[in-house]
Each structure stands twice: as structure tokens, then as C-alpha cells.
Amino acid sequence: MNAQMSPPRHESLVAGFLARTHELFIDGRFVPAQSGKTFDVINPATGEVFAKAAAADAGDIDLAVKAARRAFETGPWPNMSAGGRRNLLLKLADALEAHADEIATLESMDNGMPLMVAKFAAVAGAAECLRYNAGWAGKINGETPTLSLPNHHAYTLREPIGVVGSITPWNFPLAMEVAKIAPALAVGCTVVLKPAELTPLTAVRLAELIQEVGFPPGVVNIVTGFGDPAGKALVAHPDVDKISFTGSTAVGKSIVVAAAGNLKRVALELGGKSPVIIFPDADLDRATEGAANGIFGNAGQVCVAGSRLFVHKSVFDRIVGGIAERARKLRVGAGLQPDTQMGPLVSQKQLERVTGYIQSGTQDGAEVVVGGQRVEGKGYFIQPTVLAQTNRDMRVVREEIFGPVVCAMPIDDDDLERIAKQANDTDYGLSSNIWTRDISVAHKLARKIKAGMVRINGGQGLDYALPFGGYKQSGWGRENAREGVEAYTEVKSVSIAL
Ligand code: NDP
Numbered sequence: 082m083n084a085q086m087s088p089p090r091h092e093s094l095v096a097g098f099l100a101r102t103h104e105l106f107i108d109g110r111f112v113p114a115q116s117g118k119t120f121d122v123i124n125p126a127t128g129e130v131f132a133k134a135a136a137a138d139a140g141d142i143d144l145a146v147k148a149a150r151r152a153f154e155t156g157p158w159p160n161m162s163a164g165g166r167r168n169l170l171l172k173l174a175d176a177l178e179a180h181a182d183e184i185a186t187l188e189s190m191d192n193g194m195p196l197m198v199a200k201f202a203a204v205a206g207a208a209e210c211l212r213y214n215a216g217w218a219g220k221i222n223g224e225t226p227t228l229s230l231p232n233h234h235a236y237t238l239r240e241p242i243g244v245v246g247s248i249t250p251w252n253f254p255l256a257m258e259v260a261k262i263a264p265a266l267a268v269g270c271t272v273v274l275k276p277a278e279l280t281p282l283t284a285v286r287l288a289e290l291i292q293e294v295g296f297p298p299g300v301v302n303i304v305t306g307f308g309d310p311a312g313k314a315l316v317a318h319p320d321v322d323k324i325s326f327t328g329s330t331a332v333g334k335s336i337v338v339a340a341a342g343n344l345k346r347v348a349l350e351l352g353g354k355s356p357v358i359i360f361p362d363a364d365l366d367r368a369t370e371g372a373a374n375g376i377f378g379n380a381g382q383v384c385v386a387g388s389r390l391f392v393h394k395s396v397f398d399r400i401v402g403g404i405a406e407r408a409r410k411l412r413v414g415a416g417l418q419p420d421t422q423m424g425p426l427v428s429q430k431q432l433e434r435v436t437g438y439i440q441s442g443t444q445d446g447a448e449v450v451v452g453g454q455r456v457e458g459k460g461y462f463i464q465p466t467v468l469a470q471t472n473r474d475m476r477v478v479r480e481e482i483f484g485p486v487v488c489a490m491p492i493d494d495d496d497l498e499r500i501a502k503q504a505n506d507t508d509y510g511l512s513s514n515i516w517t518r519d520i521s522v523a524h525k526l527a528r529k530i531k532a533g534m535v536r537i538n539g540g541q542g543l544d545y546a547l548p549f550g551g552y553k554q555s556g557w558g559r560e561n562a563r564e565g566v567e568a569y570t571e572v573k574s575v576s577i578a579l
Contacts, residue, residue, distance in 0.1 A: 109298025152299030163219030510552025
């Protein structure tokens with residue numbers, strides 16, 4: 082990535098992009114919605130409309146699915162070698178990086194995230210995702226099983242599943258969109274992507290780059306619009322073979338029901354209420370820093386956010402005080418302001434949701450250690466918030482808030498069974514964090530936690546080589562790694578009587 086690119090150049094590119102009409106990308110061309118409808122795109126740092134995007138409905142989705150089906154069955158895509166698919170994905174990664182400053186600026190304006198996060202977590206992460214998955218093209222194989230049957234030979238084939246409908250949320254728009262399309266394309270599927278209506282712009286820019294690097298028409302279709310009707314129509318479409326969804330558990334459940342028509346495959350990456358468990362022998366400064374970053378990063382709008390904090394009673398005040406201190410010092414502001422550490426929430430609705438949860442917590446008896454208020458003025462800013470005196474029966478502890486709000490609770494003993502029981506006392510099971518220097522405690526507890534991811538002593542935990550997904554109501558299936566790529570394939574058995 083060229084971090085040195087001079088501001089005027091990328092600013093003029095952003096201005097040029099915003100001045101264009103943002104249309105649907107169907108069958109390799111940009112077209113308006115059939116209805117002619119558009120919707121407003123709002124900058125969460127100001128609450129002002131700064132762009133408009135096309136609002137697809139069922140008819141547009143049908144056109145996109147037909148294009149994806151044609152591209153899957155006929156034309157250059159099914160005959161393209163795995164190396165050809167790999168090279169296109171690599172070219173797309175290069176194109177994203179070549180436009181990193183411009184795309185990061187758009188992402189920050191659209192979602193609110195700090196520019197540095199947009200550059201390094203979103204754009205660089207998306208490029209890395211494309212390259213990682215490009216590497217899998219041609220490396221997903223069938224097997225030659227040893228049979229019980231005499232005089233037979235057999236093998237399995239892994240074939241692309243077909244037309245994939247991808248539905249993505251607004252919290253890391255570009256990264257999520259690329260995480261959906263990259264493995265699907267690596268194995269030879271075609272895609273109809275519906276990005277979140279709150280953050281459609283980097284998806285439209287991605288479509289322009291997909292066109293520019295030369296993906297055959299119809300291989301990727303990007304259709305902006307609302308969950309209802311566009312997302313719903315995609316999920317219900319009888320010619321879609323798989324839906325891959327990231328978003329709320331409530332919508333995930335509705336997708337399971339709606340996908341029943343043609344029994345399409347469904348992968349769900351849903352919410353979380355992830356525990357952070359801090360033992361007294363941990364590196365307490367690192368644990369404090371890690372716990373604060375884990376809930377205030379991206380204003381808490383992160384599915385793996387560590388939102389339930391369990392701290393051993395002997396260090397509870399120190400850790401909670403340390404997180405509160407960091408919260409007080411966090412520079413909250415517009416994502417494009419160079420010194421911003423935490424941007425706004427994505428929308429007025431999300432602001433109301435988060436403040437509503439804080440109110441419900443205080444009504445239930447929680448103590449606001451720090452924060453708790455919206456920041457007055459334009460935009461959807463909220464103070465980073467630490468709640469203490471919380472317990473398992475409160476909504477703030479049970480439900481996903483998706484904001485910078487952590488609920489702190491003391492652990493009274495050293496019994497790992499009881500600690501695991503507290504950590505697992507949730508409908509979710511996406512992620513978890515353990516802080517200790519005792520490797521036996523860390524590994525024993527890691528096995529007891531019911532979550533798809535356990536992070537010990539911090540770190541990112543998210544790597545494209547690591548399977549990612551949830552236990553319980555945090556989802557179905559895994560993204561990333563071999564599992565995530567194979568999830569876009571069907572297995573066929575071929576047997577021969579010798
Ligand atoms: P949703 O689950 O509603 O949205 C996610 C995506 O699904 C969006 O593209 C949305 O479209 C689409 N969608 C909505 N309804 C349907 C439907 N019936 N059929 C098909 N697609 C649909 O999340 P929200 O944006 O409403 O956020 C609400 C809460 O969800 C958050 O506060 C948070 O708790 C959780 N969430 C969790 C995420 C995670 O990563 N686990 C990510 C985002 C949200 P559109 O936005 O255009 O309406």
C-alpha cells in the first residue's frame with residue numbers, strides 16, 4: 082500500500098467517485114435500479130447525506146441471479162483454469178491497494194471508522210484476504226478413499242456449489258464483502274452480493290475494480306439496497322444455491338426459514354457476547370490495554386468484541402479502573418480527523434440502540450464507571466462506557482449491544498469449571514479471551530469455553546488461515562482457512578466397478 086500518496090490525489094479521486102451516480106453492478110455493467118429508486122447514504126460523523134445509491138428490489142435481484150447463473154454455467158468462467166481465477170483475485174488485491182487511500186477515505190466517511198483502521202484493517206485486510214484465497218484456487222482436492230467394496234475404485238470431487246448470495250453488514254463493510262466473495266470465486270462459484278444499505282459505497286467501488294481487472298460479466302454482481310426487499314429476495318430466490326450471511330442473529334434465523342424453499346445451503350456469521358477472563362497472574366497492563374481495545378475498537382461494533390469482562394476479585398478494581406482511565410482518554414471524533422481513536426456509531430438507530438441498552442443497565446442497577454452518554458452535537462457519537470455491578474440477569478449482560486459498552490463482573494474463585502460456566506452462560510459462542518501466565522490454566526480453560534475462537538493473552542486472533550465462526554447462536558459454519566473455502570463446494574463421489 083502506498084501510505085505516502087499525497088492527500089490531494091486521493092481527495093480528488095474520492096470527490097470524483099462521489100460525483101458519480103452509484104448504480105447496481107449486474108452482468109458486468111452498471112445499471113440503475115429498475116424502479117429508478119435510490120436511497121441516501123449518510124456520513125455518521127455529521128448525520129448528513131453525502132451520496133445516493135441505487136435501491137434494488139426483487140426484479141433487480143432476479144436479473145443479478147440470472148447473470149450469475151449464466152456466468153456459472155456458460156462463458157469463460159467455468160472453463161477458466163484455477164490459475165486464471167487465482168490471477169484475477171491477485172489483480173483485484175493489487176487494484177485495492179493501488180487505491181488504498183481513496184477507498185479507506187470512502188470507508189471512513191461511510192462507516193465512521195478512523196482512517197487508520199480503514200486503511201490497515203479494512204483495505205489492507207481485504208487485499209490480504211484476496212491473496213490468501215487466491216492461493217487456494219487449484220488446491221482444493223477430492224480424495225481417493227480406501228473402500229470396503231472389493232474390485233472397486235472410487236474418488237471424490239470437490240465442485241463449486243454454484244450461485245452464491247452474500248449478504249453483509251456495515252461494521253467492516255469492505256473486509257466483510259471481500260471475505261465473502263474471495264473464497265467463493267477461488268473455487269469457481271459466481272456471486273450476487275448485497276451490502277448493508279448503511280454502507281454501500283466501498284462495495285460499489287469494489288465493483289468498479291472488479292470490472293477494471295477483467296472478471297467475466299456476471300461472475301460478481303453487486304446489488305445495493307435494503308434487507309427488505311433486496312436481501313429477502315436473494316434469500317428466497319430459487320436459483321441461488323447458497324446464502325452466506327453476516328449480521329444479526331435475528332435476521333440469521335429468518336434466513337434459515339426463508340432458505341427452505343429450495344433447501345439452499347446457509348452459512349451464518351452472527352452476533353456475539355464474548356467473555357474476557359482476567360486472572361491475577363496475567364500481565365495486568367497488557368490485559369487492561371487488550372480488554373479496552375477489544376471493546377472500544379471500531380466503537381464496539383465488532384462481532385468478536387469482548388463485552389463481558391470477568392476479572393478476578395483481587396485485581397478487579399485495578400483492571401476496571403485502568404479500562405475506565407483509557408476510556409476517558411480516548412479521542413472520540415470523526416474518522417477522517419487524524420488523531421481520532423474512536424469514531425461515531427454507524428447510524429441514529431444504532432446510537433438509540435446503544436443508549437437504550439445503557440439506560441436499561443442503569444435501571445437494572447448497573448453502575449456507570451465511565452461514559453454512558455451520547456456526545457452532544459452533530460453525528461452519532463457516544464462515550465466509551467464501562468458498567469460495573471452487572472449480573473447475568475441484566476439485558477446488558479445477555480444481549481449483544483454492538484457498541485463501546487463493557488459489563489464488568491468479578492470472579493470470586495479459582496475453580497475453572499465455575500469460571501467456564503459463567504463465561505458460557507450466554508446464547509452466543511463466537512469468541513473469548515483469556516489472560517493468564519499459567520499455561521495449564523490457559524489451555525484447560527480454552528477447552529472448556531464454548532466458542533469458535535479463544536484468544537490467549539491478546540493478539541488479533543483473526544487470520545485468514547484460522548477458521549472463524551460461532552458455536553450456539555453465533556452461527557453456522559466457518560469462514561477462512563480450508564474450512565471456509567471448502568464451504569463453497571459440494572462433494573461428489575465417483576465409483577468404478579473394476
Ligand atoms: P442486520 O442483521 O439487519 O443486517 C445485516 C445484513 O442483512 C444487511 O445487509 C441487511 O440489509 C440484511 N438484511 C436485513 N434483513 C434481511 C432479511 N430479512 N433478509 C435478508 N437480508 C436482510 O443487522 P443490522 O444492520 O440491523 O444491525 C442490528 C444488530 O445486528 C446490531 O446492532 C448488531 O447487534 C447485530 N450485527 C451483528 C453483526 C456481526 O458482525 N455479527 C454485524 C451487523 C450487525 P440492510 O442493512 O440493507 O437492511
